[in-house]
Amino acid sequence: MITERDLPSPGPRSGRFGRATDGRSAAAGEPIVPFSSAAKSMGGQLTIHLDADAARSAEASRSTAQVIERVQRWAARLTRHSEVSDLSILNADSRDEVPVRPTLAALLRAGRTTTESTEGLTDITLLDARLAAEGLAAEGSAGEIGGRGSRAYDWSLVPGRRGSAVVRRPPELRFDLDGVGKGWIADRALRLLADWPSAVVDADGDLAIRCAPGKTWEVAVDDPRTPEASLAVLRLTAPDGWPARWGVATSGVSIHRWIVDGRPRHHLIDPRTGRPAVTDVVQATVIAGSALRAEALAKAAVIAGSFEGLALLGRARVKGAVLLTDRGEVMALPQTLALLGN
Amino acid sequence: MDDNDFRPAQRSPLIQRAPMASPTAHARPGKPDARPMRLAIFAGGIAVSSALAAAIIRPARPAVVVPAVDTQPETPVATGTPIVVQQPIQYIQLLPGQTAPPGATVIDPDAPKPTAIVATVQAPAARPPARKPIIIRTTQSGKVIP
Numbered sequence: 042m043i044t045e046r047d048l049p050s051p052g053p054r055s056g057r058f059g060r061a062t063d064g065r066s067a068a069a070g071e072p073i074v075p076f077s078s079a080a081k082s083m084g085g086q087l088t089i090h091l092d093a094d095a096a097r098s099a100e101a102s103r104s105t106a107q108v109i110e111r112v113q114r115w116a117a118r119l120t121r122h123s124e125v126s127d128l129s130i131l132n133a134d135s136r137d138e139v140p141v142r143p144t145l146a147a148l149l150r151a152g153r154t155t156t157e158s159t160e161g162l163t164d165i166t167l168l169d170a171r172l173a174a175e176g177l178a179a180e181g182s183a184g185e186i187g188g189r190g191s192r193a194y195d196w197s198l199v200p201g202r203r204g205s206a207v208v209r210r211p212p213e214l215r216f217d218l219d220g221v222g223k224g225w226i227a228d229r230a231l232r233l234l235a236d237w238p239s240a241v242v243d244a245d246g247d248l249a250i251r252c253a254p255g256k257t258w259e260v261a262v263d264d265p266r267t268p269e270a271s272l273a274v275l276r277l278t279a280p281d282g283w284p285a286r287w288g289v290a291t292s293g294v295s296i297h298r299w300i301v302d303g304r305p306r307h308h309l310i311d312p313r314t315g316r317p318a319v320t321d322v323v324q325a326t327v328i329a330g331s332a333l334r335a336e337a338l339a340k341a342a343v344i345a346g347s348f349e350g351l352a353l354l355g356r357a358r359v360k361g362a363v364l365l366t367d368r369g370e371v372m373a374l375p376q377t378l379a380l381l382g383n
Numbered sequence: 384m385d386d387n388d389f390r391p392a393q394r395s396p397l398i399q400r401a402p403m404a405s406p407t408a409h410a411r412p413g414k415p416d417a418r419p420m421r422l423a424i425f426a427g428g429i430a431v432s433s434a435l436a437a438a439i440i441r442p443a444r445p446a447v448v449v450p451a452v453d454t455q456p457e458t459p460v461a462t463g464t465p466i467v468v469q470q471p472i473q474y475i476q477l478l479p480g481q482t483a484p485p486g487a488t489v490i491d492p493d494a495p496k497p498t499a500i501v502a503t504v505q506a507p508a509a510r511p512p513a514r515k516p517i518i519i520r521t522t523q524s525g526k527v528i529p
Contacts, residue, residue, distance in 0.1 A: 258519065
């Protein structure tokens with residue numbers, strides 16, 4: 042586990058957590074300088090930020106450790122990179138009906154919800170198409186299995202006891218939870234931190250954010266072209282008297298990409314073709330009400346391309362969006378301006 | 384008070400009505416001519432219909448987005464290098480037989496029209512001076528697979 046001392050320095054500090062040592066909170070609207078704790082998880086880094094003054098540092102440390110441990114357990118059940126995970130067991134099962142435990146059942150329900158909210162542009166049943174894109178499966182199988190136009194699979198969840206469920210699906214249908222899982226885990230982890238009015242769960246770049254009234258979280262949107270550079274800085278401020286909740290997520294094709302047969306490929310599969318999306322959007326960042334929703338809509342905006350993607354985000358009534366195109370344009374929905382820092 | 388005070392006054396011969404020549408011709412006062420008002424309402428209806436049609440009906444022909452020419456020096460969109468903001472987008476509706484100018488984007492009239500603010504941001508050559516260090520970043524997840 043990484044502690045806050047291992048993270049980049051947040052700049053000049055007074056006191057251990059960047060606060061006055063008398064423990065008073067920062068002025069309303071001032072950016073929070075948080076207590077942070079991080080660990081390797083979900084193939085990346087999980088970081089938890091809490092608005093904790095020096096007096097609550099020990100409590101913050103315990104809370105973050107508990108949540109990180111819980112997230113590790115969720116991730117172990119949901120990863121496709123372990124043969125003993127609930128997801129891998131489901132994918133390997135040859136029956137038409139497979140019982141699944143509550144965590145996986147909840148995530149499958151969330152995946153179905155995101156398919157609806159993205160108007161079908163995200164789909165958690167495209168594992169084989171993605172493996173084909175990575176060069177790990179036959180190309181033809183991807184188009185046949187993943188391509189919605191050629192062959193669409195139907196699947197359903199039959200509710201069971203205490204949150205469990207039975208998955209009804211053709212045995213050859215396999216699930217890939219990936220980004221949906223990170224968004225879902227970030228939202229769930231934030232709920233575990235209910236004792237902290239201002240908290241952020243960073244699931245490898247997908248953020249679930251809660252903010253106390255009058256406080257501000259600053260979030261930088263990475264510029265994928267230059268390390269440590271930012272396309273924009275979001276200032277997420279809760280209005281006086283009201284706590285606020287956001288999900289901020291970024292998806293794109295410039296980081297997770299590779300070369301297959303001499304051609305560049307990326308991991309975002311267009312359900313309409315079953316192949317990596319052909320898009321002019323290099324990266325999309327979406328600000329929404331939850332990390333799950335933000336992640337799905339960011340991915341959908343990349344897959345759809347800038348023109349259709351912005352229209353989709355407008356219909357979804359997101360709180361903001363920043364898109365970077367392969368022409369070097371940064372595009373933002375108008376409501377994003379209210380969230381941008383100076 | 385005398386009871387005679389309540390008797391109807393005798394009408395003056397000056398205001399007595401003249402004997403009617405024809406009971407049917409002057410039974411009710413004459414109506415105003417409705418034709419000018421009908422004409423005015425008809426003309427107004429045409430004007431309103433035209434305005435609504437011009438505002439609602441989408442062009443049947445494709446439109447063209449011409450690259451913007453006006454620029455503004457600064458926006459708060461990015462924290463890096465100066466930004467050129469392409470605010471005004473010129474929409475030109477193509478007439479039959481016309482072709483789009485070079486570099487213009489042709490928009491399908493049936494496609495949805497998103498509203499967006501576009502800024503062209505040069506990739507910083509090096510790490511820019513940060514306004515203040517920010518710990519929390521939203522990034523693409525994953526890593527390059529060789």
